[in-house]
Every structure is written in structure tokens, then in C-alpha cells.
Amino acid sequence: MRFKDVFSIIGPSMIGPSSSHTAGAARLGRIARRILGDAPEEAEIVFFGSFASTYSGHGTDLAIVAGLLDCDTDDPRIRDSLSIADSAGMKVDLRTSQKPAPHPNTAEILLKKGDRAVRITGCSIGGGNIEIINVNGFDVKFSADYPTLLIFHDDRRGMIADVTDVLRHADANIGYMEVDRKSRSGDALTVIETDQAIDAAFLTQIRGLPNVRRICIIDLTGKEEGK
Numbered sequence: 001m002r003f004k005d006v007f008s009i010i011g012p013s014m015i016g017p018s019s020s021h022t023a024g025a026a027r028l029g030r031i032a033r034r035i036l037g038d039a040p041e042e043a044e045i046v047f048f049g050s051f052a053s054t055y056s057g058h059g060t061d062l063a064i065v066a067g068l069l070d071c072d073t074d075d076p077r078i079r080d081s082l083s084i085a086d087s088a089g090m091k092v093d094l095r096t097s098q099k100p101a102p103h104p105n106t107a108e109i110l111l112k113k114g115d116r117a118v119r120i121t122g123c124s125i126g127g128g129n130i131e132i133i134n135v136n137g138f139d140v141k142f143s144a145d146y147p148t149l150l151i152f153h154d155d156r157r158g159m160i161a162d163v164t165d166v167l168r169h170a171d172a173n174i175g176y177m178e179v180d181r182k183s184r185s186g187d188a189l190t191v192i193e194t195d196q197a198i199d200a201a202f203l204t205q206i207r208g209l210p211n212v213r214r215i216c217i218i219d220l221t222g223k224e225e226g227k
Helices: 019-036 049-058 060-068 076-087 159-169 200-207
Strands: 042-048 091-097 105-113 116-126 129-135 148-154 174-181 187-194 212-218
Touching: 019 060, 019 105, 019 116, 019 129, 019 212, 042 049, 042 060, 049 060, 049 091, 049 105, 060 076, 060 105, 076 091, 148 159, 148 200, 159 174, 159 187, 159 200, 200 212
Parallel strands: 042 091
Antiparallel strands: 042 105, 105 116, 116 129, 148 187, 148 212, 174 187
């Protein structure tokens, strides 16, 4: 992780006390919500490492749940997020684990709504910055610092070329791309970060591509969620 300026170290505008344990945690929750595509009915949150030791005192639990409610890092509702979630009918289960984790500030978040479920693993790496390192069993890595497109699809020849051709016509510059698959010709996930938001018409084209099962948009500056 390369810090671009002093604000990358001290963190964003936020409800404290910690950019890593609260601001970063809120971002993890918001990203998990975006991947699910809506407010969850059930949330299971497992804390690892430093998160597991200090989550209550540092408000990490409040921050992640606030993110699930789509609160930004400086939203005063963070302080009351657990009661707000309870009032909204969101069932929250908080747990800790002593298993080794890739980073001291790691959380695994399982969200459910109806017949849809997503599981993500993410790390708060300092200054409010985060990394998602696993989505539904796919080993991918992204920061969501830029508009991010998640494409769940079948592993088929020409799939990536078809997607990038749509983005080329959308005049979208790809800053980062990563692909993982469960098996050859099996389930796959492509993650693409772009320099600008992608117009809805082009997203519709990607949804309509053969072998695309679902796409999800993560843009924490906007309100659109995955569908």
C-alpha cells in the first residue's frame, strides 16, 4: 500500500477513535453491503487479530454495522448503529476468532437477504484504507478507492475480451483488473477498477453477455448498489 499524502495516514473525516478500527471498518461494511446489493437481513461478523482483541473498545463493531446501514465514516449514527440495525430488523451476530489472519485488522462478513448470501474477507490497513481479499471464496484483492466492477461469470474463452470491449466503447479506462476461478470452466469472478463511473447503458450490456451471472458496482461516492 503506497500512501499518496498525509491524509492517507491520518484518515478521512470520521467518527473516532481510530482510522483503522472505525473508519476502515465502516468502509468494509459499506462494501459488503454493495456486494450483497441491499441492506442485509442477517449479518455475521467475525473479528481476527487486533480487531478481535479491541473491537468493542474501539467501536469496530459499531462501525462495520454502520457500514451495513450505508453510513459513511463521519456519520453520527455510527454510535447507535447496533440499536438502529435492531430496530430495522437486521439480525447481527458478532464473533471473534484466534485463527491466523493475513492482517491484524481483519474481519470476515457474511450477509444474507432472502436467498442471496455473500461472504467477504477484508482488512483495514491504516488511515481508513482497506483491502478486500476474498469474495465468496474467490481470492481477489481490491481497495474500492475507484469505481469497482465485480462480474460473477462462468469461466469461458473470450469472456474477458467481451467485457473489456464493452468498457472500451464506454470510454472507461481500466486501472486494475484481477480474475479468479473455482475451477477450469467453472465459476469465476473478475474485478475491474476504472478511473471513472461506468454509464448504466454499458453495465446493461455487460449484464447481457453470455455466461455473466451477476454484476455488482462498488462506488462509495454514489448510491448504486449491486443487482
